[in-house]
Amino acid sequence: MAGSTRPFSRFEWMIAWRYLRARKAEGGVSTMTWISLIGIMLAVAALIITLAVRTGFRNEFVDTILGANAHVTVYKQSEVNENGLLTNAMPDYETRAEDIRQVPGVTRVAPLVRNQVMANNGDNNAGVEVYGIRAEDILTIPRIANTETSRGDLARFDEGVSVGIQVARELGLLVGDRIKLISPNGVKSPFGGTSPRINTYEVVHIFQSGRYLIDKTRIYMPFAEAQSFFNSEGVADEIEVFVEDPEGIDALTLPLLAAGGEGTLLWTWRDSSSGFLNALAIEDTVMFVLMSVLVLIASLNIISGLVMLVKNKTRDIGILRTMGLSEGSVMRVFFICGSLVGVIGTAFGVILGCLFATYFDSILAFINGASGGQTWDASVRGIYRLPAELEWQDVLKAVGLSLFLSFGITIFPARRAARMNPVEALNND
Template sequence: MTGAKPFSQFERMIAWRYLRSKRAEGGVSVMTWISLIGIALAVFALIATLAVRSGFRTEFVGTILGANAHATLYTGPRTDADGVMRTGFGDFEQALAELRETPGVSRVAGIVKGQVLASANGRNLGVQVFGETLADLKTLPLISEPEQSWGALDDIGNGVAIGSGVARELSLRVGDAITLTSPDGVQTAFGTAPRVIAYDVAYVFQVGRYDIDSTRVYMPRGEAQSYFNQEGRIDEFEIMVDTPELVNDLAPMLLASAPDRALIWTWFDANGGFLRALQMEDNIMFVILGVLVLIATMNIVSGLIMLVKNKGRDIGILRTMGLTEASVLRVFFMCGSAIGVLGTIIGVTMGCLFVIYIDPIFGLINYIAGGGVWDPSVRMLSDLPAELRWQDVTKAVSLSLGLSFGITYFPARRAARMNPVEALRYE
């Protein structure tokens, strides 16, 4: 046995015998099961939490980028040659063409926007109106291909498109009329009269994000220019790029192609703080759940210490038969690491299955709780998102196995250094 190879069949046989031995035989099967279940639950919780956090980030970024511009070019108010206060850009067609030719740009649209009061069926709601051409709307991912839709986007020339939240708040369906009231209307001798116009609802969309579904109204750009007194002008250039994460690198080229005095506002400027907060929460959550995995693996230490104490006589006999310290260390190391590996496998399996079937599981929880568990108005999403990424699974597995192997070494080393004479003195 002195010349036996590391982790030989003989060592594996002894480790397996100790793992499955009953308490009456000097084993610690109860502690083994507690350690196994603890590690499995900790790894399951870690994978499930990381998957949900990844799903939240992907869903939020997807809805942000799918219905909002990656970058917006705008300008402040200024007085024109006639002494009239103007906003936005005139003669914008050339700038549109130049921006579309900018490398890395996938979409450019000239839009007119404003905030108005929407009314229908005796109810009122503040909404944000976006005026875009039909061709531009068809290239806006979450509007042309939303989660759910009613009506046809092609019919927007005869009316407006509204979010599902707007439709719900005002009790509207496709074909109903919605009245929009703007404070900046017609100039009269007595001041500015509000502009009140009724439009037919041609299209209702649901993108899955509450703050978009409950505030957005789209209308043809020509109608929006007339409605907001912006004939021949636009308020902003709405820009999307091939790689949203690199939009700040394209900012100088976009400004170079834009009209004079243009300013840029990127999606990082609008949502950067939120995304950084998500990343910080992800790191904190990983640390907290990592502590749970550490606590679960600590049960391996207590179980191995009890096993070493109960198997002291066996260790003494094996040492007198020629088993080396290294062999004893490996035997007990395999005992502890086997618990960690098996618990990790079970935890990974449970976590992956939970993420894959999260919708029916959460639906059952919502049914048992009587509904109302998930409020889109608070969480901004219509469903609980979850994304299973191999990076998250790898982190969970590495943490669990690393802690299991590291913690197992110390009681195994104690068993290896046990003096066989002392172990057999009272036998």
């Protein structure tokens, strides 16, 4: 009769559920059950929140890179000019840009003049990097032309300059103010030397790219004006390229080198951020391992609960065995007890973790306000916000890990209960 019992029959679920609901006076371990359930719930929620924050941070970091910087920067190999100096200026930048524009997957190509200068406003000074770019090209840079985070009017770009918001704060600038730019490589004197070039420009636009370092050091200037200011008439320093699929930039390396012509050098967004991206990958692995250990520790509470349950139900096990219940049925009863705790705890953990991740911005804003705005410092962390982004793969990872550990750990005390001798169980009163 026992051999014909169907696995996980209705009566096995009924016995397991009754044991879980039993009060301590009846030989149950409801307190330990609740501790196990809450522990698993909090561990799963913590794992989901950690994975969501990790994903959100990486996506925000990469988006600020791709939204304000070239996906690929095209340079020319240095060569000696007529004055005997090394230069990588591109006199044929228009031709190179047009050839690169024909490469499949390229969405935007813009020649740049790029140099470092001293910026001044009154008694305030700052070292900045000037990007000389055409008006039609700056309008296509997502994070710079974003009207929601910027001030001023980029339609007037040819009449002045666009500065980063941190540059504006450091120098005390508002839209309409004038900024003085000082270049050490300025006007050439009749005696062969150079004197600093000093020009004043109207601030027509202030942008916030999402990256603190960009906003603190970058100024955009009209391309023709930058050529004149930096003595670069008729040449460009580099060509910035945007592509459809930045994550697949490696596949475009050879076509871009071929289109760029002889002496072309490339610097991709992965090259510029490889150190930080590698650090993020290592941190992701470490955090997942640490959170997995937390889930394991929470799951171990199931063993304690089941061991106590088996001890309290020793006489019941003996009676069930003498009534014909097989070892397999006894094992499944206690396996169901432990598994139910794991499943219910995991389910509540998923709900709690998803809710926390969904409202993470509001929660972080509240904590930041309560702590006086010191929770998230953009000057240290590089980006202005810490988002949390839920991905179904991360939720499945957390659920799979929790259930695997819960089910695996439950087997050991369940087998111990199943192998108990019925006679000894009945005598253990």
